[in-house]
Amino acid sequence: MLQQPTVARMQHTESKPAIAGFLQRRPRWAPPAPLFLLQPVLRRIVQRIAENNPDMFGRLGPHYRAVFVIDPVNLPFVMLLRPDPDDLMLVARRRDEMSEYDARISGSFLDLLMLVDGDLDGDALFFSRNLTITGNTEAVVCLRNALDDIDDSIAEEVADMFGRPGRAALTALRRMNEKRETQ
């Protein structure tokens, strides 16, 4: 006999994710992260990725207007993504400034970066509980498949936008990932 549902359908007012690392160490008196500095950078990033990979939008099907929360749980902010080629959006928000969204993808910053870059398997991250999906699962599956069909490294595309410092930062992050995998 199947177990009857015991948990209410998720609302967009779900509980906050665990805030790890950096945010937990941030003193209470510290000012909020200066997200306004990030917004033009994020806008450039999403526009560049869209320009370089126009075919990816076909895999989103009806979900190209969905709003995804990309939640790096060890950073003090989340990102809102709307992968609509005619109305692209990638903006940073504080967790207490969240608006409505369709799906939320939560994991460590490094895991999310390696996932987007095709270096990690999303199912494996899910199995190990290092990735959490809530909201519209079909939209997330479409986004995952759209990103996974990109041959070139998204992380390298973004790093190249920032020249030598960008590439150095990416190299450092990849070393962190390799070190973690060999431990």
Next chain:
Amino acid sequence: MIRPELVCPAGTPSAMRTAVDAGADAVYCGFQNATNARNFPGLNFTVPELERAVAHAHAGGTKVLLALNTFPPAGKVDLWKEAADTGARLGVDAFIVADIGVADYIARTHPDIRLHLSVQAAASTPESIRYYCREFNVKRVVLPRILTVPEIKLMADEIPCEIETFIFGNHGLMVEGRCSLTNYITGLSTNMDGVCSPAAQVEYIKDDAGNLSTRLGEYTIDCFSCNESAGYPTICKGRYLTPAHDGPYYAFEEPISLNLSTLLPDLMKAGVTALKIEGRQRSKAYVKSVVSAYRKAVDSIMAGQDPQISDLLALTEGQKETQGAFKSKTWR
């Protein structure tokens, strides 16, 4: 010993290129519709994508096997016929089929293209396999994951076609092609609509304590505590309350993946000529890791060396692996 063909999954063109680069002898894939059993949103190939992919695969010496392994509902057979005609035009090397009507159409219309019998046909006896070979000129059977290696060896002596077995990925013990569990809950059929546990009806709910509930349709099918590995949201791998058991338990199967890396020499000696990696729904990172690992293992066996087996546990469902019925009928 015959060098076995390594048959690898390709859910997207990028995954196919990854499989080819990682050493696949053959890749299997499907169109973006109900004609294949991995009809997941955002997955699979458009016709132009498959055309380019076939050219790329053939340039690398890799065969392309087109999965048309679902069962057409009455009045909708044209979709399967059109898919077969398109695949033939694009130059695929074989069709993987389950339905006898689809098999018959291809055998008569495209007799020069190989037919492989999908695991979805659930053919597990010499009698049934010989029937498919005789009537439709089937060249290869993909065996259900319910036979031991000695049973496969006996089978090889009794059938006139090649044998393909799964070696990694979904454990898949339900009678494939006849499982209606998803249909019971969601109204959609794995076997006719091509999707088990449609993502549109899957929902994950994480509570404040970190427990993760998985729901399919209106049913909670599992709840993982905060430190517990998770599995796919399929009915066959849910935990249920039944009068026969104290507390919730895995009544059908448990979240676990097949990994036959250490059985490879035995499988090859038993007459298995094609080794299949499951996972068209997985990422290209999975494809790269698993295909590379098995390429290395098969090559080392063919060179007369002990197989070099990479650790693939991190990629397994529930972070657990099994040799399933291939090793013993009492694996649980």
